[in-house]
Amino acid sequence: MIELDGVGRTFTVRARTGRLRRDTRVVHAVRDLSFEVAAGEFVGYLGPNGAGKSTTIKMLTGILTPTSGRIQVAGLDPSRRRTTLARRIGVVFGQRTTLWWDLPLRDSFTLIRHLYKVDQKVHQSRLAELCEVLELGGFLDKPVRQLSLGQRMRGDIAAALLHDPPVLVLDEPTIGLDVVSKAAVRDFLRGLNAERGTTVLLTTHDLGDIERLCRRVMLIDHGSLAFDGTVEDLRATAPEGASIEEVVTRLYTRQAG
Structure with a gap:
């Protein structure tokens, strides 16, 4: 469902070094990155700040074009078929x-239906299902600006799934949420993957998300893939009894060294 082959992405950075002089340097955000995610997998994508996670996500969704290599998502080249891929x-x-x-949440969902050209009956059925499992009914008529962070996050997840996509890309979906809201989001995502077979790629700094949701973990550091395996494989890289936080920190430190 997701395939990267030798993908690289560079950025040109200009910095002032004097009153009239500027230096130019090339930053390699992603280097020779290759991996595949099969249909129905739930994969965690980890890395420290600046490792290349967000750059990868932006290339997968067509926001950025890779400098080198090849990307396929749901059978499409994201940078060339971005509009088709969005569906x-x-x-x-x-x-x-x-x-x-400034719009009520319900109106946002209606606009999204028109953007994706979803049949009205299909939209109503899907929205009713999402409202039930994500417990949106109590605030559908509230403006988005009045929603709590947890309510808004559940609304964003529903919006991303109204057109029933086979692939879901999540970038820090539980950031800032309280314990109850995190549990609700995790339960929903677990069920979505298990019951509908939705392929999920999750980037997060919350390692609780990884432990509770992911069967497979990839770790990127300095733009390159540093680890790809199961959570159990990840634990095996550290002494017995180490927490998942200690394991990941150990790997980050090893890569930095």
């Missing part, structure tokens, strides 16, 4: 909402 993937950015700030 086959759902994306949630934990720190940026896709909802209309």
